Amino acid sequence: MGSVNAIELDGVSVARGDRVVWSDGTFAVEPGSFVAVIGPNGSGKTTLLQLVLGLLPTRTGEVRVLGSVPARGNAQIGYVPQSYGTVNGDLVRTRDLVRMGLDGGRWGMGRPSAEDRRRVDAALEAVGAQSFANRRVSQLSGGQQQRVAIAQAIVGSPRILLLDEPLANLDIKTQREIVDLLGVLRERLDLTILVVVHDLNPLLPQLTGAIYLLDGHAHYAHIDDVVDEELLTHLYGTQMRVVRTPHGDLYTRSA
Amino acid sequence: MAPLSVTFQPNWLEVLMSPFMRNALIGGTLVAIAAGVIGYFVIVRGTAFAAHALAHIGFPGATLAVLLGASVTGGLLVFTVAGALTIGALGKRADDREIATGTVLAFATGLGVLFASLATAGSTTVTNVLFGSLLAITSQQLVVFGVLTALIVLAVVAVFRPLLFASIDPLVAEAKGLRVRLLGTVFMVLLALVITMSVQVVGTLLLFGLVVTPAATALRITARPVLAVAMGSLLSLVAVWVGLVLAVMFNLPPSFFVVTVSTGMWLAALGATRVRHGRPRRADPPRASRGADLP
Known part of the structure; x- marks a missing residue:
């Protein structure tokens, strides 16, 4: 490919x-x-x-x-929509939400196969969500919920x-943790x-x-x-500057 | 019997064994199973108000059936299914249209009163539809209830995973290729069938206590989908059975006891799980660092 x-x-x-x-x-x-x-x-x-x-x-x-x-x-394709935290999180466990990414479209009630369970565990592990896998989604912090959403998106190996x-x-x-996680997942998967x-x-x-x-x-x-600077200024509709720190880090800010 | 006196019926066991009680027990059992199964999805989809609305829309259906000399079940069925399809066609936001829905409810109830009056059906019929008539269930109704319950349970089992996915996570479900809208309509029709039966057990006005409350109780206790469905049905069953026994013991309407038991269980679950459900809002420290938590 x-x-x-x-x-x-x-x-x-x-x-x-x-x-x-x-x-x-x-x-x-x-x-x-x-x-x-x-x-x-x-x-x-x-x-x-x-x-x-x-x-x-x-x-x-x-x-x-x-x-x-x-x-x-x-x-x-794995997809994480906007405002993920607003799903009916009080009513569903982290693990079940991730599992939906795998078999949510299949008919019946279906117990997950050993292979499916392994894949759910692997996805939870990949985003560092094993420790709260059995909690309700609403009990998680915003960052944890985002991890769960990502786990659901990658569980089907997109x-x-x-x-x-x-x-x-x-x-x-x-934010930084999520970005780092995405970087790791990009390489690993x-x-x-x-x-x-x-x-x-x-x-x-x-x-x-x-x-x-x-x-x-x-x-x-x-x-x-x-x-x-010129492009970002045009894009954001406000004067932007691009700054490179002595350490080589790059960032943008409004001037 | 003197006014305001509640008398214990010493022969209650005998009454429970009588043929009409047998019908009530079987009918109540069938309805409780169906109500528990669909109730889970009512909560998960956030359509409790639609359930309430459909019960009210059923009222003129029942009284029109009396006016026309048709079967009450048939009248309820036609009106609730038509109402369900309408709400389904309006889409997800139907539940938000409180004013429109409330207005339609009032109108439906008004129609119900008109039909009842035209039918000179007397207050018994109206009371039965509004408050339930568990003790008046006929063997013929039992057959209909049996068929409807089997249909509802089979249908829910068949669409369980897609319906759950589409309810909890509609955006992703749609991207995954699920027919989210169609699943919603299927659900509304199944809900209409449940309501057609439930109205005859606890009545239009108390339906919430049988269809929604036990499922809500179950969901307080467990978030495992299959377990929550099973527990919701079980709690509905407990409400109906205990309600019936108490009704016979004290010779008072079963509807009262059914919703009292159901409300009692809900309050108990609320109290027992209050700590667990104290939900942190976003931007709080990760809870993992707080050590052992509930399972």
């Missing part, structure tokens, strides 16, 4: 009702990339994820996900992981990761590129080209 792009867009535009959300999307995301999806509110970041998930048709152009037309129920605002409402330390974010900074150490939605168009660039 090595040469097949993880995600490929060719002349894509996408609409919600009559409104064109963005157009001119032509780019390819190579396998193993760690990509941020950025843009102002309402610029179509979640729309892009829905396109890849096959939940939304293109208006024009073509999308390819691992070489195929996007289709709902693609087992090659090739691509899509996350919508996984760092929202998390404190800085927890050989994943391509797309993350919708508002703030690039927590992700900068891991990112290889960014899809940015600007002026109604979708662009993709290497991360070094995105971390650019």
Whole structure:
């Protein structure tokens, strides 16, 4: 599969009702990339994820996900939607929620097979959630809930992981832990990761590129080209600066 | 019997053994099983208000059936299923439309009163629909209850995992290719069937106590899905059986005792699990560091 792009867009535009959300999307995301999806509110970041998930048709152009037309129920994609903590977490255990990622679509009540149980345990272990596997999701902290959501997304061994605002409402330390976790998972599981974010900074150490939605168009660039004062200023609609610390760390801030 | 006196019936065991009590026990058992099974999903889907609404929508169905000389079960069935399909078509947000739903409820109840009045059915029929008539269940109704309960249990077992996934995690379920909307409609129709039966046991006004409360109690105690369903059904059964026995013992309406037992169990579970459910909001220190926690 090595040469097949993880995600490929060719002349894509996408609409919600009559409104064109963005157009001119032509780019390819190579396998193993760690990509941020950025843009102002309402610029179509979640729309892009829905396109890849096959939940939304293109208006024009073509999308390819691992070489195929996007289709709902693609087992090659793991998905963590926005505001994950708002699920009915008081009513379900961590372990059961993760298991849904594996057999939630199958008929019947079904006891998990030994193999399924092993995979659930492995996913819980991969995100460091074994210690609270039997707790109700509502009893977990925001960071723990995000880990559980990621475990559910990876339990089916996907090739691509899509996350919508996984760092929202998390404190800085927890944001960092989640970002580090995603970096580890990308290497260990050989994943391509797309993350919708508002703030690039927590992700900068891991990112290889960014899809940015600007002026109604979708662009993709290497991360070094995105971390650019002029571009970021245009993108965020406020004066931005790019700072490199003496240690070589890179970050962006509003001037 | 003097007013305001509650008398213990010394011959209660004898009454319990009588044929009409046998019907009540079997009918109550069937309904309790169905109510417990669907009740779990009512809670998990957050559609308790829809359950309440469907019970009210059933009321004019029952009284219209009396007016037309048709079967009450049939009238309830037609109205609740139609109501369920309507709520299902409105989609997830139907539950949020409190004003619209409340208005429709009031209108439905008004219609029910009108039909009852036109039918000159007398207050007994109306009382039975509003407050239940467990002791008046006929053998013919039992057959219908048996078929409906079997249908409901089989259907829920068949769609258990997809329905749970679509209820708890609709966005991911949809991305995974599940027919979330269709599952919602299937659930609403099954709920309508349960309500058709439950109304005849505890009545429109007390239905919540049989369909929702036992499942809520079970979910306080366990979050394991299959166990919660089994426990919800069991608690419904306990409420119906204990309620019936007490009703016979004191010669008072079973509906009262059924919902009293169900409410009592709920309060007990609330008290017993209060500590465990104290939920931390986000941005708090990881709980793992606090050492041993509940299982």
